[in-house]
Amino acid sequence: MDGHAADPTDDFLAGKVIMPAAMPPDQARSVVDLFYRSILGRPADPYGSELHTNLLVSGEIDERGLALGFFNSDEFKIRTGALEAFLDQVVIEAFGSKFLLPRSWTAELTAPEGYENWVIPYFLSLCRPGMTIVDVGASIGSLALPAARHVLPGGSVYAIEVSPLNCSLLAQSITLNELDNVHLLPLGVSDYLGFARLPRQRMSNNNVIDRERDTKPTDIRSHDMVPIVPFDLLHPAIGKIDLMKMDIEGMEYRACMGAINALKHDRPMVFLEYSPEFQRQWSGVPGVRLLGLFQELGYSFEILHRTKDRELVTDPDPAARIDAAWAEHCALDGGSHLDLCLHPSA
Template identity: 50%
Template sequence: MGLFRKKRRPIELPAGVAPTLMEVKFRGCAFWMPEHWVITRQLDDGKDYEPWVLDYFLQTLQPGMTVLDVGASWGAFALPAARKVGATGKVIAIEMSAGNGRVLLESAKASGVTNMQLLLVGVSDRLGTEYLRRQTVHNNFQMEPPTDGIPEDLDAFDIAPVVPLDLLRADFGKVDVLKIDIEGMEYRAFMGARALMAEQKPITFLEYSPRFQSEISGADGSALLTFFLDLGYSVEILHRKKKRELVVGDTAAQVIAQVDAAWNRHVEDDKGTHLDLCLTAKG
């Protein structure tokens, strides 16, 4: 779709200028998004969004399920998921960017979605505050790498609270499916969700990047995979250009080596940054 349309260049919105929203139809929902965002213009040109993950994610959902979407961004997963789980299910969208949160609420209202709950916080292994560098082109936000103090250019940041998921789990109920995309904070997020994951073992969709984990969480990629393998999860790679691959190995080290090799090939061959994984508790 959109292959013969003229490519649009991203627009950089000047600081202090309020964005103009435009409606974009995607996956049966109406999204009201800033027209200067790169993703808005791509969707308006008819392009899809991560179909190798989103298709499988939606296939996994059943009516009545509870979905936890951590790093919900503009709602590409949260809103279609809310439709799929229906009135007896619910989606809990966790997003720490106030701008993205407004897009989520506007889009839910326009789409008639009433079973989505927005929590405007970030997740981590501690209760505290983090800093998000403001974006003027797109919707992707990344926490600053850990520092010992307040950034010198504080005006360039949004300030957001972070909380361990384990402190919130009593309000979630049974979580059936968890999707997480938080630009390298995944390891720290799961260190703050040990009880939730051990008790409920939801099907988990996540982005895996050893480089991002090292930069933002201060942990090796292997530590993130080990966390799931120790809980008895299997690992499936959601390749972009070929069929999904269930990783098979006799030991955790063999599984990790295969996943890391696939990540390295993706970085070298496709100039990508991360692998998309689906993790499912065995049995």
Template identity: 30%
Template sequence: MRATLKRYLPVPARATLRALLHYTQRLVRWLPILWQVRGQSAADELTLIRSALAAPFLSLCNIQDWQDPILLQDANVEVPGFGRFSLRARTDDLWHVLPWREHSIAELARKVLRPGDAFIDAGANIGIYTVLASRLVGPGGRVISIEMMPDTAKRLESHIHMNHLRNVTVVKNAISDVEGDVVIAMVQAGKYGQASISGGAERHETSSEIPVQTTTLDAVAERISSVKLMKIDVEGAELQAFRGAKSLLKKTNFIAYEAWSRGCVSKDALSALLEDAGFALRKLDGNNWLAEKSE
């Protein structure tokens, strides 16, 4: 259907339809937010409601581009079944604590993680899966949460303390195939969940370049004998990360990862690397894939 429209509709008509689709999507995303996210106080709840009421107007901005749902003010929220989070105004924080966004990842964690297990959250952002997994693996389990962006890592640590988690270790490095290098992470203002060292990140007038130090997944998990589940979302640097995880891949049962471009060279190389390491691959939902260790 989309290919047909591109073929026969003139460019102005396609642009209009795209804008209408984006506007509708931006408004619809607020329905699961108001359903699944609660303000911790009356003032926080009011901030959520005011932000939702402003969405029909704010959603008209940059209509051809992706836009996350945003809060007008900072707010402390509770996500039932996950935990408590302190969200920054006019950023993608709200989007990244929404269970509806990647429900398959949360369901996978609940299905496979048991008390005493180890979980790695590579590209943890502000930590919704870190908080969930910490409770699933319990006091006898272990969570390693990796976040390279300094401000986001501080927010992640605050959420660990806010939710009284004692089995989480935070690693403030970029994941790559080499340990100890200093590389540049590109991040657009407010879109902290899209920070990337892959080199393919789109430059924007509000983008910043942040130097970050690399480590490898093998170094991070060196003292862990087995990992039940790893979630990795490093915005296009997944292949580099897995190339630095030869030992870790041998002792990991499940990997949930993001792959945007089926059929491109990097995606083919990523699939081949995981299959060679003994994993069977299947799609979870959207851009999320599951690598499961073959019997």
């Protein structure tokens, strides 16, 4: 013995130690953040952070298994030069529409059980001819493209998407479907006018902007600079909106504050992804602030459960019921957010 204590990290990397089956939450979050930054070269997105942290805390996976998953991911391969995953694009059909996508992105839309079948059919059933629909966080167009057909004749869809890559794919899909009533707006919405940095995209979703004051010169190699506009500045050009969907990974409260005049004036029905954890992380407010905003505007709440019937919330304190349903969903379904439909009062 030379008196030098062995470094357990060396043993782990050498494959000599099996890590504990479970991990404290704070340690798990630190490990997940480290892997995102060191392996994928970017901060953890809200969905990925929550998912991988829960796996470590529950003992379903250890550090070694998580690291292997990161190294085997399409995102890591793309980051290290395997661009074929993006270049190999295919056209698939879903919801009566055609989507141009990298082959590695098609699994969700082609899943046998259907893609977001607790949300999309309901959303489309509410689309009527002549409506104006705003899809905030349009991604690849899974709602915007089929909705555009449902609102014909006379209706329009405004697809707002912050990711340059998603916008490029969606623009081509709009042309592929010969739709002239989908208006693609390549920008993000929030409560300020300016710009933000967006980690350069490796996947179709979970894209989260950072505030402009956080931008560092060194980030130019791994980030895109994107325009940010309060929706109320766009509203006069769009006109009255009937239905809005918002899925922007925890930025919903700030986006709603930037759309407060449109919400008060038009009172559209709103589909919203809700996570109190994501709201705290990315909007800087507790989830109850987002729910309280709509409650003050006279909206009622409907929970779109994944594995049971939709639930109209009639409790005197709707935030308590919704937070309880969110916690139940995370525990039983392994999800990170709860889908809500918000109904304006008559």
